[in-house]
Every structure is written in C-alpha cells, then in structure tokens.
Amino acid sequence: MNFESVSQPIDILLVEDNEADVRLTQEVLTDSKVRNNLIVANDGAEALSCLRRQGKFKNSARPDLILLDLNLPVKDGREVLAQIKEDADLRTIPVVILTTSKAEEDILKTYKLHANCYITKPVDLDQFVTVVRYIEDFWLAIVKLPANQKS
Amino acid sequence: MSAQRIKVLLIEDNAGDARLIQESLAEATDDPFDLETTDTLAGGLRRLSAGGVDAMLLDLALPDSFGQETFVRAKAQALGVAIIVLTGLHDDTLALKLVQGGAQDFVAKVDVSGNNLTRAILYAIERERLEQEFRKLNEELERRIRDRTAALEATNKELEAFSYSVSHDLRAPLTHLHGFSSILLDNHASRLNEQGQKYLRNIKDGAMRMSALIDDLLMLAKVSRQGLTLRDVSLNSLIEEVLREFESETHDQEIEWRVGSLPFIKCDYGLMRQVLINLLSNAIKYSRKREHPIIEISHKIINGKQAVLVRDNGEGFDMKQADKLFAPFQRLHRDQDFEGTGIGLATVQRIIHKHSGRIWAYSEPGMGATFYFTLDSEISNPAEKSAARAVMV
Numbered sequence: 001m002n003f004e005s006v007s008q009p010i011d012i013l014l015v016e017d018n019e020a021d022v023r024l025t026q027e028v029l030t031d032s033k034v035r036n037n038l039i040v041a042n043d044g045a046e047a048l049s050c051l052r053r054q055g056k057f058k059n060s061a062r063p064d065l066i067l068l069d070l071n072l073p074v075k076d077g078r079e080v081l082a083q084i085k086e087d088a089d090l091r092t093i094p095v096v097i098l099t100t101s102k103a104e105e106d107i108l109k110t111y112k113l114h115a116n117c118y119i120t121k122p123v124d125l126d127q128f129v130t131v132v133r134y135i136e137d138f139w140l141a142i143v144k145l146p147a148n149q150k151s
Numbered sequence: 152m153s154a155q156r157i158k159v160l161l162i163e164d165n166a167g168d169a170r171l172i173q174e175s176l177a178e179a180t181d182d183p184f185d186l187e188t189t190d191t192l193a194g195g196l197r198r199l200s201a202g203g204v205d206a207m208l209l210d211l212a213l214p215d216s217f218g219q220e221t222f223v224r225a226k227a228q229a230l231g232v233a234i235i236v237l238t239g240l241h242d243d244t245l246a247l248k249l250v251q252g253g254a255q256d257f258v259a260k261v262d263v264s265g266n267n268l269t270r271a272i273l274y275a276i277e278r279e280r281l282e283q284e285f286r287k288l289n290e291e292l293e294r295r296i297r298d299r300t301a302a303l304e305a306t307n308k309e310l311e312a313f314s315y316s317v318s319h320d321l322r323a324p325l326t327h328l329h330g331f332s333s334i335l336l337d338n339h340a341s342r343l344n345e346q347g348q349k350y351l352r353n354i355k356d357g358a359m360r361m362s363a364l365i366d367d368l369l370m371l372a373k374v375s376r377q378g379l380t381l382r383d384v385s386l387n388s389l390i391e392e393v394l395r396e397f398e399s400e401t402h403d404q405e406i407e408w409r410v411g412s413l414p415f416i417k418c419d420y421g422l423m424r425q426v427l428i429n430l431l432s433n434a435i436k437y438s439r440k441r442e443h444p445i446i447e448i449s450h451k452i453i454n455g456k457q458a459v460l461v462r463d464n465g466e467g468f469d470m471k472q473a474d475k476l477f478a479p480f481q482r483l484h485r486d487q488d489f490e491g492t493g494i495g496l497a498t499v500q501r502i503i504h505k506h507s508g509r510i511w512a513y514s515e516p517g518m519g520a521t522f523y524f525t526l527d528s529e530i531s532n533p534a535e536k537s538a539a540r541a542v543m544v
Binding site: 018020021023024027070071099100101102103105106121122123124125126128 | 329
C-alpha cells in the first residue's frame with residue numbers, strides 16, 4: 001500500500017469530552033503516516049452540529065471517519081450514533097466506537113445501532129498507537145468508501 | 152371440645168339416608184352439631200355461599216349432579232369447609248381419589264353410626280384447619296421468596312451498574328497515566344535524569360497492573376453472574392485454540408507442550424476456555440525461569456471420575472500453602488519474582504464449582520505443580536459412546 005499517494009488530508013472527527021483523551025489521540029495521530037486533520041467535538045450535541053455544519057462548525061469539512069466515545073455529556077454517544085445512522089446523508093461515514101468500556105452491553109447495543117466497529121481503548125499507549133494505525137490502515141486505505149461525499 | 156356448635160351441611164337426596172344421618176348425629180355425645188339438609192347440589196352451593204358452614208357431608212349421586220363432578224363443584228365453593236364424602240358400598244377407589252383431590256374423609260353409608268360420623272366430622276374439620284394453615288404458611292413463604300428474589304435482583308442490577316462503572320470509568324484515568332508517562336519517556340526523556348525516568352516507568356507499570364487487576368476482577372464478577380450453557384466440547388481443539396493465543400507471548404520461550412489425546416467434556420465453552428487460559432498462563436509464568444519448560448495436559452480417572460491434569464516443571468509451591476491457592480488476592484510468590492493479581496485461580500475455581508466440579512493442586516517447591524480438575528458433568532468421548540452403543544445393540 002502506498003500511503004504517500006494519498007494527497008488529500010483525511011478529516012477525522014473525534015467526539016470525546018475528556019481533554020486528556022483528546023490530547024492522547026492527537027499525539028498518536030500526529031505521528032500518523034496518513035496526513036490527517038483532526039476535528040474535535042467535546043460532547044454529543046457538538047458532534048451533530050459539526051456533522052451538520054451548524055454554528056461554529058459552519059466551515060468544517062465533512063469527516064471521512066468518526067471516532068466516537070460513548071459516555072458523553074449533553075448527548076450520549078449512543079444517541080449520537082443513532083442519529084448519525086438515521087440520517088441518510090451521514091450514515092455512510094464510518095463510525096468507530098473508541099471507548100475504555102469493555103462492557104458487553106455497550107458492544108451489543110452499539111452494533112445494534114449500526115456502529116461500524118467497536119474498539120476498546122487499550123491502557124498501554126504502544127498498543128493504542130497500534131490500534132490507531134490499524135484503524136487508519138483499514139478505514140482510510142484498505143476499504144473503499146463511497147466517493148464524492150465531500151461536497 | 153369447644154362449646155361452640157358445629158355447623159354441618161348435609162347434601163343428600165335420599166330421604167331415608169338423610170334421616171339415618173340426622174339420627175346418628177343426634178346420638179353423638181354432647182350433641183355438638185347443628186345440621187342443615189338440602190337435597191340438590193344447587194341448594195347446597197347456595198347454602199355454602201352464604202357461609203358459616205364448618206363441615207359438609209356430601210352424597211355424590213344427586214338429581215342435578217353425579218359422581219366426581221359433584222365433588223369438584225362442591226369443593227370449588229367450599230373453601231375452608233371440611234368435606235366428607237358419603238359413598239355407597241363399593242366406591243372406595245373413587246373415594247380415595249377424592250381424598251387425593253381435597254376431600255377430608257369418606258364414610259360408607261352402611262357404616263354410618265353416631266360415633267364414627269362424629270369422629271369423621273371432627274377429624275375432617277381439624278384436617279381442614281391444618282390444611283388451611285399449611286396453605287397460609289406456603290403463601291407466606293412464596294411471598295417471602297418473591298420479596299427476596301426482588302431484593303436480589305435489585306442488588307444484582309446495582310452490581311451490574313457497579314461493574315459497568317468499573318469497566319469504563321476506572322480504566323479511563325489509567326489510559327492517561329500510562330499514555331502521558333509513555334509520551335514523557337518517549338519525547339522528553341532527555342530532560343529527566345535516570346531516576347526520573349525510572350519513576351515514570353513505575354507509573355506506567357502501576358497503570359498496567361491496575362488495568363490487569365480491573366480486567367481480572369470484572370472476569371471474576373462476570374463468572375459469578377453468568378449462567379452455564381453446557382455442550383460437548385473437544386478439549387483438544389479448545390487447547391489448540393488457547394495455545395494459538397499464547398503464541399505471541401511465548402515465542403521467546405522454548406516451551407515443550409505435551410498434549411495427550413483428551414476427551415470431550417460437557418461444559419460451558421467460554422468458561423472452560425477461561426479455565427484453560429488461566430491454568431496454562433499460570434504454568435507458563437511459573438516455568439519461565441526453567442531452561443527447558445515442559446507443560447503437559449493429560450487426563451485420567453481419579454475416584455471414578457475423569458480428571459484433567461495440567462502439569463508444569465516450574466517453580467511449584469509449598470503444599471502447606473495449598474489452601475491459599477484458590478483464594479482471591481492470595482499470592483504465594485513475591486511480585487518481583489512472578490507478577491500477578493491473585494485472581495486468576497480464584498476465577499478458575501469459581502468456574503469449576505459452577506460446573507459442580509472439583510479443583511486441587513499438588514506440588515513441591517522447585518519441582519513444578521500439577522493442577523487437577525473434575526467436572527460433575529460426565530466426560531464423554533463420542534467414539535467411546537458409539538462403541539458402547541454398538542456393544543449394547
């Protein structure tokens with residue numbers, strides 16, 4: 001795979017309320033081999049505004065990938081997921097659930113809400129780096145996503 | 152005998168029989184009975200619904216109802232009323248059946264006399280009273296069971312909410328502890344002296360140990376809550392699967408695996424997998440310091456039961472401490488020698504007990520350890536089974 005040929009930077013929406021988690025993900029993505037542009041939404045309501053390009057997100061790009069935490073203030077991650085997957089325009093964007101929870105009810109529930117995949121965030125940073133690499137490799141290089149969604 | 156009068160309802164259409172019974176009761180010592188007579192079931196049922204009847208003498212062959220049906224209909228109306236069935240000459244089989252169905256007694260009409268009718272009525276009333284008490288106690292018990300079950304379910308829900316919160320909320324800060332100390336070590340190590348770097352590594356290790364502890368505790372809690380789904384599982388293929396999982400962590404260890412031909416066992420697949428993962432990772436851990444580690448999995452009959460054996464040639468333990476082996480948080484080795492949370496074997500024991508099985512271990516320090524477990528569910532080998540069937544045919 002030749003990642004260098006991907007000229008357009010990839011837009012990733014990270015929905016995460018915890019500042020430290022945001023920083024960690026930023027750190028990991030900075031070293032990424034895929035050029036990326038990280039947009040951060042700090043709660044569920046913000047995530048939906050961003051996806052619908054409302055308010056301060058008026059000029060935001062449509063993300064290629066969504067990294068969604070589950071336990072969020074204002075609007076819970078499960079609710080955000082449900083609304084994304086109900087929206088004919090947004091549901092084609094892959095949603096990766098990235099959370100510290102290993103609870104089986106979360107895994108089942110989010111798949112029932114059509115999450116594209118569920119990943120438990122490893123405590124070990126090296127493993128987290130590996131996981132993020134896999135996410136990039138798979139969703140941004142291996143799989144084919146619908147074209148011309150950016151407009 | 153209490154001075155209170157006893158209300159007896161006689162349902163009998165034969166006037167002669169009715170008179171005979173009336174006279175017999177009048178003969179009774181102290182004459183404690185007030186007798187009312189009706190000649191149809193409908194009349195009897197009307198009287199019963201008015202209440203106040205203590206006992207009922209019931210003829211089964213009435214103008215408006217016959218046989219067992221008479222009893223069933225009367226019984227339905229006669230809660231708390233002792234029923235004595237009056238039978239003809241050869242009705243003992245039916246009468247017995249009625250007693251099983253809730254009649255207190257039966258008296259053959261030919262045997263009716265003052266004494267035995269009095270005795271039958273008094274005993275029947277007493278039996279009915281005991282039965283009522285018994286029913287009440289039973290209802291009380293059932294109510295208590297319902298209450299307790301509800302309380303247990305509530306506790307269980309709370310526990311689930313608790314372990315959910317542990318799973319999510321306790322792990323999140325650990326990712327920060329480990330993540331940022333890793334970043335400091337990777338990107339800013341030059342600004343720290345040797346000791347500062349060591350402290351950061353301690354923080355990282357602490358976060359990882361805490362994470363392992365949380366995982367193990369959640370597994371232990373899950374094992375307790377989860378029900379069993381029993382099916383025939385091939386131990387050999389299960390072990391193959393588990394060993395594949397260990398490949399990445401054991402590639403620098405030259406372990407000689409000796410896996411015999413093992414039977415099928417009736418067990419919960421997921422839980423048995425956890426048993427083997429814990430027992431085998433234990434064996435790997437404690438034989439790590441051996442130059443030539445050997446881990447052997449076999450089976451044999453012990454006290455008439457199939458037992459599965461996991462043997463290693465590792466560190467072993469002192470048999471004096473064997474009782475601590477399966478207790479949660481008990482560790483027999485120092486953490487710097489062999490790391491661990493002390494929950495793995497407790498989980499194994501809980502799973503084996505859930506299968507109504509037994510687990511024990513034998514060891515001598517420095518001589519390796521052998522873990523044995525049996526399951527109550529029969530260990531079955533499909534090949535042997537079909538052979539047995541063939542012999543029986």
